Amino acid sequence: xxxxxxxxxxxxxxxxxxxxxxIFLQGCNYNCVYCHNPETIxxxxxxxxxxxxxxxxIKDLIKEIDKVKAFIRGVTISGGExxxxxxxxxxxxxxxxxxxxxxxxxxxxxxxxxxxxxxxNSTDGFLIDIKGYNNPDINILNANKVYENLDxxxxxxxxxxxxxxxxxxxxxxxxxxLNKVKEIRIVLINGIYPIKYLVKTISNLIKEHxxxxxxxIRVHERGSINKIKNYVPSNAQLDDLEKLVREIGVKNFxxxx
Amino acid sequence: MRATLEDIKSVIESDxxxxxxxxxxxxxxxxxxxxxxxxxxYTKEEIKAHEEGVICDLNEGIGLYRPRYILPxxxxxxxxxxxxxxxxxxxxxxxxxxxxxxxxxxxPSITSFPVYIGELDLLMEPFITNLDKDFILIKSFxxxxxxxxxxxxxxxxxxxxxxxxxxxxxxxxxxxxxPTPNITMKLDLENYDSDLLNTALETSLKVAKxxxxxxxxxxxxxDDYGIASCYNGLPxxxxxxxxxxxxxxxxxxxxxxEKDFFENILPSYIDLMLSIMDKRIKYLVEESNFFKSSFLxxxxxxxxxxxxxxxGLIGLSDCVNKLLEIKxxxxxxxxxxxxxxxxxxxLEFIKIRVDKHKGVYTPYTGGxxxxxxxxxxxxxxEDDFNTPAxxxxxxxxxxxxxxxxxxxxxxxxxxxxxxxVFRFDQTYFNNINALKDILLGSFNKNFRYLxxxxxxxxxxxxxxxxxxxxxxEKLKNNEVVRRSTTAFGKGTNERARVFDxxxxx
Numbered sequence: 001x002x003x004x005x006x007x008x009x010x011x012x013x014x015x016x017x018x019x020x021x022x023i024f025l026q027g028c029n030y031n032c033v034y035c036h037n038p039e040t041i042x043x044x045x046x047x048x049x050x051x052x053x054x055x056x057x058i059k060d061l062i063k064e065i066d067k068v069k070a071f072i073r074g075v076t077i078s079g080g081e082x083x084x085x086x087x088x089x090x091x092x093x094x095x096x097x098x099x100x101x102x103x104x105x106x107x108x109x110x111x112x113x114x115x116x117x118x119x120x121n122s123t124d125g126f127l128i129d130i131k132g133y134n135n136p137d138i139n140i141l142n143a144n145k146v147y148e149n150l151d152x153x154x155x156x157x158x159x160x161x162x163x164x165x166x167x168x169x170x171x172x173x174x175x176x177x178l179n180k181v182k183e184i185r186i187v188l189i190n191g192i193y194p195i196k197y198l199v200k201t202i203s204n205l206i207k208e209h210x211x212x213x214x215x216x217i218r219v220h221e222r223g224s225i226n227k228i229k230n231y232v233p234s235n236a237q238l239d240d241l242e243k244l245v246r247e248i249g250v251k252n253f254x255x256x257x
Numbered sequence: 258m259r260a261t262l263e264d265i266k267s268v269i270e271s272d273x274x275x276x277x278x279x280x281x282x283x284x285x286x287x288x289x290x291x292x293x294x295x296x297x298x299y300t301k302e303e304i305k306a307h308e309e310g311v312i313c314d315l316n317e318g319i320g321l322y323r324p325r326y327i328l329p330x331x332x333x334x335x336x337x338x339x340x341x342x343x344x345x346x347x348x349x350x351x352x353x354x355x356x357x358x359x360x361x362x363x364x365p366s367i368t369s370f371p372v373y374i375g376e377l378d379l380l381m382e383p384f385i386t387n388l389d390k391d392f393i394l395i396k397s398f399x400x401x402x403x404x405x406x407x408x409x410x411x412x413x414x415x416x417x418x419x420x421x422x423x424x425x426x427x428x429x430x431x432x433x434x435x436p437t438p439n440i441t442m443k444l445d446l447e448n449y450d451s452d453l454l455n456t457a458l459e460t461s462l463k464v465a466k467x468x469x470x471x472x473x474x475x476x477x478x479x480d481d482y483g484i485a486s487c488y489n490g491l492p493x494x495x496x497x498x499x500x501x502x503x504x505x506x507x508x509x510x511x512x513x514x515e516k517d518f519f520e521n522i523l524p525s526y527i528d529l530m531l532s533i534m535d536k537r538i539k540y541l542v543e544e545s546n547f548f549k550s551s552f553l554x555x556x557x558x559x560x561x562x563x564x565x566x567x568x569g570l571i572g573l574s575d576c577v578n579k580l581l582e583i584k585x586x587x588x589x590x591x592x593x594x595x596x597x598x599x600x601x602x603x604l605e606f607i608k609i610r611v612d613k614h615k616g617v618y619t620p621y622t623g624g625x626x627x628x629x630x631x632x633x634x635x636x637x638x639e640d641d642f643n644t645p646a647x648x649x650x651x652x653x654x655x656x657x658x659x660x661x662x663x664x665x666x667x668x669x670x671x672x673x674x675x676x677x678v679f680r681f682d683q684t685y686f687n688n689i690n691a692l693k694d695i696l697l698g699s700f701n702k703n704f705r706y707l708x709x710x711x712x713x714x715x716x717x718x719x720x721x722x723x724x725x726x727x728x729x730e731k732l733k734n735n736e737v738v739r740r741s742t743t744a745f746g747k748g749t750n751e752r753a754r755v756f757d758x759x760x761x762x
Contacts, residue, residue: 010656010657010658011656011657011658011691011695011761012691013684013685013687013688013691013692014684014688017688017690017691018688018690018691018693018694019690019691019692019693019694019695019698020691067658067662068658068662070698070699070701070702071658071661071694071695071698071699072694072698073690073694
């Protein structure tokens with residue numbers, strides 16, 4: 001069984017609490033306009049050259065982990081989108097069972113997690129990047145420019161619940177109960193989802209869990225700013241959100257402007 | 258090694274030395290005017306070894322009149338006070354601090370200032386009554402030390418136990434941002450306070466101290482130890498008699514093959530060094546009368562039986578690289594298994610030979626002299642070719658994980674001290690647990706000593722002691738600076754570019 005790995009960072013201090021090995025996989029089902037690892041987006045069969053990634057067997061990865069095992073708290077699989085390689089990751093995590101290291105996945109939450117019992121049982125923690133609704137690809141953004149402010153439409157919010165949010169909340173509730181949510185990030189971008197509604201819903205869900213890092217990040221585009229300037233939330237919007245989150249009672253959060 | 262009248266004259270006429278510095282250097286020059294053949298019985302070969310630059314006495318002196326490193330038992334001061342200095346047994350924090358301030362003035366060492374000032378949190382804890390008031394006392398005491406002990410080889414220790422005093426001390430050093438005192442936390446892996454350790458790590462990112470000593474390892478080697486000067490592990494109520502060093506990077510140049518190195522060159526210089534150490538210690542104990550006349554001995558603050566001889570080594574990496582070159586093998590110390598294996602072979606050879614030797618006046622170690630990873634001083638051009646201790650030279654460092662795995666192999670050889678220094682970028686402030694994992698992981702791999710500092714701090718750890726970058730700049734512009742260690746730091750930076758140490762991101 002082989003996994004396409006873009007890069008391994010043996011010591012990372014930004015992929016969960018503590019010192020962790022971060023393994024970035026090649027290939028993602030999204031094409032977010034703000035991705036800060038765009039080299040990891042292309043699927044392996046479409047990736048340009050072999051310098052983009054190489055295949056590792058489970059054994060190879062265990063070997064890499066072993067080299068630095070003494071110094072790390074655990075391993076975080078990131079990318080790209082790890083859940084495109086569910087079975088490979090489950091195999092890896094199984095092999096890691098006796099290593100006394102925590103196993104995390106950083107995911108765009110586009111695929112259901114808790115329905116997959118094997119995945120759930122072998123993963124110790126999830127860092128979740130909630131996209132909000134659709135893949136925030138620039139083309140989708142342009143097509144979606146239906147409402148200036150999606151929070152204003154109750155009809156939209158109902159549809160949003162049905163098509164997106166309810167499923168995510170189900171998954172999240174189970175993960176929260178199992179204490180397997182380590183971090184939640186929301187990139188704030190106008191035009192795809194009702195920002196205030198989403199932030200409010202998530203905040204209410206996690207407010208009792210003071211160990212979860214909640215990060216709200218204003219969108220920055222890779223490359224030129226012009227493509228998304230219509231979708232960038234204003235400072236006033238951010239102030240408003242910050243106030244909202246604080247009032248709901250979430251302790252461990254930060255807003256990146 | 259030797260001094261001349263010219264040296265004396267140039268110190269007297271210097272326009273960049275303070276009175277205190279001149280005074281101290283003149284004393285050192287005086288004892289280096291004596292003839293080592295006459296006074297110590299050095300042979301011509303032993304003197305030649307110094308002139309060649311293979312053996313270096315760090316200008317420690319010829320007429321030795323006090324041990325190089327002294328670690329008084331400060332607990333005794335708390336229990337009994339001190340008759341000679343007319344200090345009463347202290348009953349309050351104020352009295353304790355006053356007692357220590359007086360006592361420190363009378364603790365000699367190679368620098369003329371105390372190189373060990375006690376395990377401060379444990380000394381102070383019984384006297385903490387009011388956190389706010391006591392913080393002010395502690396902060397001003399620590400500032401006193403920096404301003405009066407003008408030398409950052411002065412070293413304080415703290416434990417890893419949950420004490421009020423420990424927290425106050427860390428808070429104070431974070432605010433003061435002074436090079437002195439150097440501070441080490443004796444980290445007990447089985448019994449440490451997690452919050453205190455986090456605070457200590459944050460403080461070290463901010464002000465380059467405390468450093469961390471592996472308490473488990475040192476406690477297995479010493480019944481009661483302190484960390485003094487740079488990072489020297491030595492017995493409390495004792496210390497180190499002398500610390501000469503072999504420049505392995507210079508020694509290797511005399512060898513024409515690996516066989517020659519191991520069969521002739523290395524063993525003969527080890528023997529010269531052992532003989533030199535015997536002679537120095539003998540003179541100190543038998544002729545200088547330090548142990549007869551010092552109140553520290555008479556009142557039991559130190560005992561002759563608890564002093565050890567320190568066999569210093571420097572330039573391991575340069576030695577290994579040269580030997581590999583001679584053998585026609587590609588490989589660089591720090592990035593090659595073969596280089597590491599050769600380094601271990603060299604250290605094992607030295608240890609076996611040094612252990613066989615019956616040293617003098619050192620019952621504490623059963624007569625053995627103890628290896629020390631010496632960190633360097635820029636005394637002559639040869640120091641350009643000798644990287645500190647067992648370390649990889651600045652500029653050749655591999656990534657941190659490899660570096661840690663590599664360095665871990667060598668710490669066991671140096672019970673009287675060695676250490677590694679790493680510079681971390683500011684993101685570690687947001688995830689101090691990551692730094693903690695690295696520290697604990699290293700100690701589990703038998704590192705004995707680690708220092709960290711933040712990439713942006715003004716305080717920088719040179720090779721073992723601290724300097725302020727801003728003070729070095731002053732020295733470069735020929736201004737007078739108070740701390741003698743600043744001059745060392747400037748020299749070492751110019752030679753080994755320690756200010757450019759690789760940053761861990």
